Amino acid sequence: MKPNTPLLFFGLYALMFSVSVFSAELLGTEQLVYNSLAERLTAEQLQETIRIRGLWSWISYLILPLLLYFRILLVATAISIGTFFFEYDIKFSRLLNIVVKAQYVFVLPMVFQFVWFYFFRTDFTLEELQSFSPLSLGSIFGFEHFESWLIYPLQVVNLFEVAYWFILAFLLAKALQITKSKAFTIVASSYGVGLAIWVAGIMFLILNIS
Numbered sequence: 001m002k003p004n005t006p007l008l009f010f011g012l013y014a015l016m017f018s019v020s021v022f023s024a025e026l027l028g029t030e031q032l033v034y035n036s037l038a039e040r041l042t043a044e045q046l047q048e049t050i051r052i053r054g055l056w057s058w059i060s061y062l063i064l065p066l067l068l069y070f071r072i073l074l075v076a077t078a079i080s081i082g083t084f085f086f087e088y089d090i091k092f093s094r095l096l097n098i099v100v101k102a103q104y105v106f107v108l109p110m111v112f113q114f115v116w117f118y119f120f121r122t123d124f125t126l127e128e129l130q131s132f133s134p135l136s137l138g139s140i141f142g143f144e145h146f147e148s149w150l151i152y153p154l155q156v157v158n159l160f161e162v163a164y165w166f167i168l169a170f171l172l173a174k175a176l177q178i179t180k181s182k183a184f185t186i187v188a189s190s191y192g193v194g195l196a197i198w199v200a201g202i203m204f205l206i207l208n209i210s
Contacts, residue, residue, distance in 0.1 A: 005097045009072070012100060013065045015107050020061075023114040032126040068103075075099045075191055079172065082190025088176050098175060102167040109134050109160050135159035149206040153199050165192070 024030070076095040083090050112134045117124050133139050138146070138154030146154060165187055173183035 005093065005100055008097070008100045009065075009069065012103055012107075013068060015104075016068070016110065017061060017064065019107060019110045019114070023110065027114065027117055027129065029126075029129065032129065072096065072099045072103060074194070075168075078190045078194040079168070079187060080190075082186040083172075083176070085189075086182075086186050088178070088186075090175060094175055098168065098171040101171060102164055105160055105163050105167055109158070133158060149203050152202050152206065156195070156199055 073096075076092065076099045079099070080090075080092055080095055083095075113129075113132050116132070116134065117129060121128075133155040136155050136158035138151060139158075141154070165184070168187045168191065169180055169184035172178075172186060173180045176183065
């Protein structure tokens with residue numbers, strides 16, 4: 001692993017954690033949850049549910065770095081397979097460094113969500129906050145026009161995901177000393193295929209559950 005990769009990873013986690021906590025506090029997420037549950041639960045059930053939710057909220061913050069690292073590991077592994085088939089040699093530690101750097105782009109939708117609901121749409125529900133998917137196909141065409149199993153792929157296809165692909169390709173091209181178009185081909189045929197398989201699996205699960 002490159003010397004600065006752990007530092008970059010810690011910085012990414014700290015940034016995502018800070019934005020998440022800061023946003024939840026200023027947007028009053030806890031109050032929204034309370035109002036939503038109060039309509040369906042008794043006072044005792046509500047108190048217990050809030051207590052459990054608060055506990056799991058902090059546990060999720062502790063699990064976040066593991067989930068984040070697992071995603072980075074999967075993406076780096078996929079691209080490693082891609083570089084192997086295209087007959088390019090690059091250390092896995094270098095790929096981890098590239099993926100961690102590219103991952104910073106996903107802090108932007110978190111910031112975008114906060115700015116949107118704090119400054120522009122100040123009157124919102126918990127459902128609107130949770131389903132918010134900025135600059136995605138779903139937000140452009142409206143999720144209400146599609147079946148439930150199509151919502152997830154419509155959320156995945158967004159401007160930040162596209163930017164992620166291009167950043168990966170740019171950094172990979174720089175590392176391998178190849179053209180950006182060639183690097184983008186590697187990213188699309190490795191990470192892109194893996195993402196498509198993941199999305200298809202989620203769609204299959206949603207179809208079977210519904």
